[in-house]
Amino acid sequence: MGRRRVDRDSEFLRNGFKLGTLNFDELTSLMDLLESAPDQKMNAQDCHPEYLNNPYLEAIQSKFDDHFCYYDISGHRDLLRKIFSNYSSTVRDCLGHPARIVNIRCWKTLSGATEEGPNAWHVDHLAYGVHKMLVYLSPPGEETGTTEIRLKDGSVKSVKGPGGTWIFFNPTDSIHRGVPPRIESNERIILELMTVPAFKENFEPVFAGLNATYPWFPWTEI
Secondary structure, three states: OOOOOOOOOHHHHHHOEEEEEOOHHHHHHHHHHHHHOOEEOOOOOOOOOOEEEOOOHHHHHHHHHHHEEEEOOHHHHHHHHHHHHHHHHHHHHHHOOOEEEEEEEEEEEEOOOOOOHHHOOEOOOOOOOOEEEEEEOOOOEOOOEEEEEEOOOOOEEEOOOOOOEEEEEOOOOOEEEEEOOOOOOOEEEEEEEEEEEOOOOEOOOOOOOOOEEEEOOOOOOO
């Protein structure tokens, strides 16, 4: 018998990314949880010992303190599981195989952030198969802050849409950058899911640290 053919998402195959939008109830629930989520500062040491960190972050950590604020949403696992389990099949259709979440982070970028670090054009230099889903809890756009991706033809895709817009992509294959809000009163609020290939689908929320990326070994679970 031949191997069963997997029908993959045509938008993802064509563009290298997939765009979508949370429904109203999902977005409202996530915005509500931020009301009670404690604020955090970036900490270069905040990484699970079995995970790879960003070794260059410590040198620029001070730049994060003025223009980035992180949220501790680890106390809302049940809600996050309920929402993002709805998107596991979308991720599978993009990749052609199951995936699992290996880290979740949530932060806001304030206006005035410099074009350095994640706001400069870059790739993430992650292992093969590591992907991100960025969920914009604030409406992404030029005035409110967004993410830009440089396409293969040299053009730039700027993510725009209502609150709840999300993009799923490979941050190592795609040159991209964060764009801070232009207007002082605006905030770019992002929830990030990091995924890796898996034999069995698992969208259980994982919190490995603000400076954590993915586990050193594929079988590691925390």
